[in-house]
Amino acid sequence: MDEPALIGHRVQRLRAERGLTQRQLAEPAYTPAYISTLEAGKVRPSETALRFLAERLGTSYEELATGRPAHLATELRLALAEARQELAGGAPGAVGEVAGRYRRLLAEAQRLRLDAEQAEALTGLGDCALETGELAEAISRFEEAERLLAAEPLPRRARPIRGRAVAHLLAGELRYACYLLESAIDELGASGLPDPEALVLLYAAVIGPYIDMGAHARAAHAAELALSLAPQVGDPALVAGMHRQVARTFLAEGRVADADASLAKAQSIYARLDLRTDLAHCHWMRGYVHAQNGRLALAEQELRTAREMLSARRAALYTAQVDVELADVLRRLGRHDEASALLAALLELELGLGDRRGAVHAGGAHRLLGLIAEERGETEAAEEHYVKALALLERSGATGDLADLCRLLGDLLRRTGRVEAAMDAYRTGLGHRATPGTTTLGPAPAAPASAAQASAAPASATPPPGHAPRRTPGAVG
Template sequence: MAERSETVGERVYRLRTQRGMTQRQVAAPAYTAAYVSTVEAGKVRPSQKALHHLADRLGVDSRELLTGQPAHLATGLRLGLTGAQHTLATGDTAEAARAFAGLLAEAEEYELTEESAAAQLGLGECALESGDLAQAHTSFEAAERLLSEAAPARRAPAVRGRAVAHLLAGELRYSCYLLENALDELNNSGHHDPDALLLLYTAAIAPYLDMGAHARAAHAAEQALSLAPSATDSARVAAMHRSVARTLLAENRIPEADASLAKAAELYRGLRLRTELAHCHWMRGYVHAQSGGLEAAEREMRTAREMLTAKRATLYAEQVEVELADVVRRRGRTGEARELLRGVLATAGQERAAVHAGAAHRLLGLIAQEAGELEEAEEHYVSALSLLERAGAAGDLADVCRLLGDLLRRAGRPEAAMDAYRTGLGPRMTRGVTTLGPAPAAPPA
């Protein structure tokens, strides 16, 4: 294959010698051998007419002769990217990652920016599914760099990917910061792009809720719902319905949340997006658990775990197991719940899934406390507090601090209990990583 630094003249020389042709044969009948010699030496750049003549004589497309890119390369790469995305949605994540990596290498060889960025986005999504958050950060940041000169709407998927990776790593405030900045840039750019706005508002709901910023989450959900009729991407509309269900659950609007999840599931089935459909089963399990239907909740969550495990979506499967353990505990099978949670903590590193790891410690603390193992309960609550405080998950942090404070108060340690209560009332803010002041600018009417 041609080197990227190869000039047109060098390319003419290489192709001519590969075919065993003389300069006179390439030049005839419209040009002279001397002219071909000056082109090959780089002393003259061929005109468009001469370029077409030389390409025809050498048996290549004129674009290939000019740029070194084989004919229809970009089209073939785009078809390959579509195939890899389909594999990611319905098949093996590792296989999809190999396909994206091969496509990226080919796109980079010929300096195809758009296709390189799309391949990096695909690799980032594969990394999210497999739980490799470091690789996800690398790929999404590379995609954003490649698109640095593009319109804000083109960069939206890369920003959303970075934000999700930070969310899964427990860096909620930075996740919000990225999304808020991107939304403000997009809304103030004057280019109304419903699909990009829908993607970003939808992505903002989860970190807002985990931080306890329920009003901000509700605002993002309202904006997303208003954009949905104008959006053209069905997968993004489905993701919106799934995320909006979380805000409805937070407001205890159970029937509406279930209806929103049903809409999302219907769209995901039509699109054959198995990971996203698994998320719908997961959330419907949570809906059932909230309304006391523990048997149905366990059934939905086990379905979600099986689907995610089959897709090798390791990190998401671990998160489901935490909530499944809570359902199992509430059904009286504390031993099974404890084993599930210990399994999650054994595989989940401290650098990822801080919110769910914190939830696992909280549940283990409850189980230990119910069994009268108070020292073990305290250890788990303290571990949960550390993880949730670092993540900025204010709502969950307040709950753990209440549990720890109550435990310490009953143990006759009032000063330590007061410290725990104070921690829950005033979670520390990391400066400079999110505004959480005025809401992101609303899209133009």
């Protein structure tokens, strides 16, 4: 609500435009003296008084209290919703256009002093930055949105929190991504009024970093809770995203048929809604499922489809992640030159996957180049790639990947007669696999009351004994 002087001037102007006296405006609920005092700016009117006066003056409460015509706020919200849909299902190369639209809508929301709409526009700009791999920009936009919504209930802040966590995950900061998501989940549970849609959004997002850090039991529990809440969610795109992330936990448990069924559900929803980036992620995950089952030709087909769709959207980071998966399939098909060329191009991108924007995936690229070098008998080159991969991954917290690399390096060193160095590499790998809890995050979030039927999460989540699957695709729902 504006200051009393501004409201008073507004009431006086509208009354004069309509040819009403102070008495005609006031009766029967108020006195002419009250209207005179209000128009002079000497009293702050109550909401009840303003709603009465707005009806008498033929305007809206919002316009009388703030000077904003109600239709402007409605039109702005509609435009924001359209921009969000356009980003999700837009034509190839549309991200730049949508970002420009969000910037214009942000300026309009700022002019109208609408905090919620400013936050929505900022969240949209953050999503655009995620698509193009500008992670620092994404984090900044999501943080701005959170600041604007600081006084709002947590469900209103769930999207920018999730967005910021995804940006940190893509930057290789797995522990911090988990911290953001777990803190929000705990806060929702403690509020006593957990919001199903917000919880599904957050649980689906935390599955990825859990699996990358080797906390498979904790990831499975998050998936179980998300599935238990899904029937209460009305947003089909959110349900589809949840199914896509749950598929990752099925893969980690070796339940390939369940993973494929979950992906099929997500793919069906995304195709119906024309959400192209999300549909590309489903092709990506299905390619991974085929690769795990040795169906390499089908895996290549699905991954190339995903790559084409993501590249067309200029989703640079996601495209790079698919390139790593596709290169592994090409390597397993014996097409070493194609795989090496794909990985070399990936590492040369200006995107700089070796910096904080993609250390996990640059590490994956060097791991594959090391395997290819070994298969070609190029021992020195293989060792060099493994060492580079370890250096990239050590700051990420991806314990499963680190343990796998230590094993590969140890095997290589042992075969070349460097037994002591091999032992050191194996010990380092065992340390990554045996760290209690693996995530160093403390207790897992408490299950919300609305999902009490799900089993309690263990405080210390470790991978199944003797099972060290290669990291599943890092897309986040």
